[in-house]
Amino acid sequence: MLAEDADLPLLAHDDPALAGDGFHEVLDDLASRSWLVRSDLGYMVLGREPGMALLKDRRLSFPAVELLELQGLTEGVVYDGTTKGLMAQSGQAHARLRRLVSAAFTPRQVEQLRPRLREYLAGLWQDIAPAGRCEVVTALARPLPSMAIAELLGVPGDAAQLAIWSGSLQAVFDMDMTAKRAEIEAAHEEVRDYVLDLVRQRRQQPGEDLLSALVHHEQDGDRLSDDEIVTLTSSVIAGGTDTTESQLAHGLRLFADHPGQWRQLGDEPALAEQACQEVLRFEPIVPFTARLVREEVELAGIVFPVGTVLFVCAATANRDPLTYTDPGRFDITADRAGAQVVTFGFGAHFCAGSHLARAEIIEALTFLAPRMRDLEPDGEPVFGTPTGIYTMRSLPVRFSPHEGQPGRLRY
Ligand code: HEM
Numbered sequence: 001m002l003a004e005d006a007d008l009p010l011l012a013h014d015d016p017a018l019a020g021d022g023f024h025e026v027l028d029d030l031a032s033r034s035w036l037v038r039s040d041l042g043y044m045v046l047g048r049e050p051g052m053a054l055l056k057d058r059r060l061s062f063p064a065v066e067l068l069e070l071q072g073l074t075e076g077v078v079y080d081g082t083t084k085g086l087m088a089q090s091g092q093a094h095a096r097l098r099r100l101v102s103a104a105f106t107p108r109q110v111e112q113l114r115p116r117l118r119e120y121l122a123g124l125w126q127d128i129a130p131a132g133r134c135e136v137v138t139a140l141a142r143p144l145p146s147m148a149i150a151e152l153l154g155v156p157g158d159a160a161q162l163a164i165w166s167g168s169l170q171a172v173f174d175m176d177m178t179a180k181r182a183e184i185e186a187a188h189e190e191v192r193d194y195v196l197d198l199v200r201q202r203r204q205q206p207g208e209d210l211l212s213a214l215v216h217h218e219q220d221g222d223r224l225s226d227d228e229i230v231t232l233t234s235s236v237i238a239g240g241t242d243t244t245e246s247q248l249a250h251g252l253r254l255f256a257d258h259p260g261q262w263r264q265l266g267d268e269p270a271l272a273e274q275a276c277q278e279v280l281r282f283e284p285i286v287p288f289t290a291r292l293v294r295e296e297v298e299l300a301g302i303v304f305p306v307g308t309v310l311f312v313c314a315a316t317a318n319r320d321p322l323t324y325t326d327p328g329r330f331d332i333t334a335d336r337a338g339a340q341v342v343t344f345g346f347g348a349h350f351c352a353g354s355h356l357a358r359a360e361i362i363e364a365l366t367f368l369a370p371r372m373r374d375l376e377p378d379g380e381p382v383f384g385t386p387t388g389i390y391t392m393r394s395l396p397v398r399f400s401p402h403e404g405q406p407g408r409l410r411y
Pocket residue numbers: 062086087088098235236237239240241243244247284285286289290342343344345346348349350351352353354356357
């Protein structure tokens with residue numbers, strides 16, 4: 001049966017209930033009734049198995065170009081930058097770029113960043129500890145990822161600038177993108193000049209950073225062009241900042257709402273890796289991932305013709321009752337049997353920065369839980385909208401500052 005003829009429940013993506021707990025209540029209720037729902041943006045795939053199947057199906061791709069064209073953008077620096085980006089590529093071209101990026105951006109490189117992440121956290125903590133209260137997004141969640149990306153690129157002094165560019169580059173996927181067109185274009189031009197300058201420097205004087213690795217890495221006679229390095233570095237700057245910021249902020253919100261879990265983590269920081277996994281499962285900050293059908297697909301008796309827009313839902317896939325026991329409970333000690341979360345996507349476009357994001361979250365939880373005791377809300381949190389990146393706009397908290405573990409960093 002054609003998808004358009006199927007009798008499907010409806011989801012209004014701009015329903016004000018779609019934030020906070022209401023967001024999951026609405027989605028989980030729909031998911032219990034149907035693996036597929038209709039929305040004003042296209043079809044939402046709520047089932048875990050069909051969602052994962054579609055994400056790895058090569059007959060679908062991420063509609064980066066179409067999203068721009070819908071907003072009337074068909075040429076220029078933003079169009080070029082976006083259409084050459086990793087997410088916009090598919091097939092052989094995408095596989096080649098991913099191979100070269102993965103060889104340069106290794107888990108080892110991320111491991112080397114961990115001591116620096118701890119130093120950054122100690123610096124941020126020093127500023128907030130005496131007051132015993134802070135607004136988590138501006139004080140912790142926002143600065144840490146741009147510090148990490150700046151460190152990764154070997155430009156530690158430029159973190160603040162990278163954060164600004166990241167916001168402007170990401171705005172390309174906003175629904176009101178045309179209003180910000182001049183700002184986005186300026187960011188693309190500036191990042192391009194900035195990266196090309198760094199590429200020239202790293203060519204003469206290679207370091208241990210990701211840019212040096214991208215410049216110098218060669219595989220079977222293949223290497224990245226300067227243009228490709230600019231595009232990939234822009235993807236890392238854009239994709240690596242407000243994502244991790246939002247995930248960390250949502251994580252701390254969950255802990256402020258679950259004081260027993262935070263206390264337990266503070267007493268046993270070795271739980272941080274599992275706690276990070278539970279945060280990623282419970283509140284994936286890319287709840288919907290868009291796909292465009294390029295070749296007709298049939299799934300569970302439903303036919304999706306060419307041109308169909310689908311959104312695969314990580315929020316419901318991560319709460320699939322067949323995969324997880326008591327999926328609606330946030331529990332950092334639960335045995336989730338190693339089931340993969342869909343938070344970083346699945347298939348060819350699986351997040352290129354997942355190990356960095358995990359390292360940042362794990363280091364933050366390990367550092368903060370023993371120090372930021374008695375964490376609790378200090379006013380109403382302000383949620384962003386869950387389309388695109390599900391941000392936290394503000395998260396005021398209070399806590400009892402503590403020295404942390406004896407012999408470790410002190411504030
Ligand atoms: C908690 C933080 C993060 C989350 C939840 C996240 C989520 C995702 C998701 C869902 C995708 C796939 C989208 C799709 O298939 O449509 C993706 C792709 C990507 N992410 Fe992340 N991400 C995070 C952090 C990062 C970081 C830190 C970096 C860079 C250092 C990064 C770089 C990328 C890139 C380059 C892609 C495109 C991969 C490709 O097309 O092959 N992300 N991310």
